[in-house]
Amino acid sequence: MAMARGVQNLLRKRGIYRNFHSWKISGNQQEVPPCTIDGIHVFRCPDRLGIVAKLSDCIASRGGNIQCIDVFVPAKKNVFYSRSEFVFDPARWPRALMDDDFRGLSEMFNAEKSIVRVPDQDPKFKIAVLASKQDHCLAEVLHGWQDGKLPVDVNCVISNHERTPNTHVIRFLERNSIPYYCLPTTPGNKREDEILELVAGSDFLVLARYMQIFSGRFLECYGKDIINIHHGLLPSFKGGNPSKQAFDAGVKLIGATSHFVTEELDAGPIIEQMVERVSHRDTLQSFVQKSENLEKQCLMKAIRSYCELRVLCYEGAKTVVF
Structure with missing residues (x-):
């Protein structure tokens, strides 16, 4: 204690020491900057x-x-x-x-x-995701949501194909309490009324390789935007297994297109497109992997652009993407 008092006296003589309660801010005080x-x-x-x-x-x-x-x-x-x-x-x-x-x-x-x-104040966009058999685009959207890369909340996932309980997607949905609905379709019944009920609370729909065509009535009843993704092998390679058709034909450029859904098949206003070169060194497996990677990236970019208000329709069939 004596040593402490000695230090205090020395600091007082040099004009340095002040009692804690005696400190005052002198001069012009800077205003606290606004929280922007x-x-x-x-x-x-x-x-x-x-x-x-x-x-x-x-x-x-x-x-x-x-x-x-x-x-x-x-x-x-x-x-x-x-x-x-x-x-x-x-x-x-x-x-x-x-x-x-x-x-x-x-x-x-x-x-x-x-x-x-105002992203920090406004609710996130609520989406419903529809997918068929393939999981690559669906899984990418789900993980993008989980990692915070997409400013959305996933209301539900709808498929026209059953998934077994132990699959990666089903386990992910169960862990995150996201409802999964399997609605098998037939040529005469696309289950559109049931889908409309399930997606009623969504802000827009994402078709993550959903291999069904919506009717004009469905589009009119839903009344909001629907974002689709498809490979860039159309229209040359239609029908089953287009990747193998393109691989066998020796194409050198593959791609993916994300667009808004309209009544005309795969002809809605384009939001995003990506391409990549392939060569004689590619196997069918690497060819398919590159194609699926493009689809995932293209769909994610389109969703982000849409949520960031970068996409505006232009002259009906076009888009302005800032």
């Missing part, structure tokens, strides 16, 4: 002067700051597309007020689409 979070806004409206300026002013007037903005105005078309990423302080710009502000902007420019999303 990310927002996304997409816009489609008739093109006219001043849209970007008004959009920037809308965000800046609430203390927000645009981090990046992508704009597309097609040549000789009176239409404007944009996607903005911004940061803002939710204390200064509450979510309800943000919706009102962007609604006013939408009315000002007669927007056909104006969507705002």
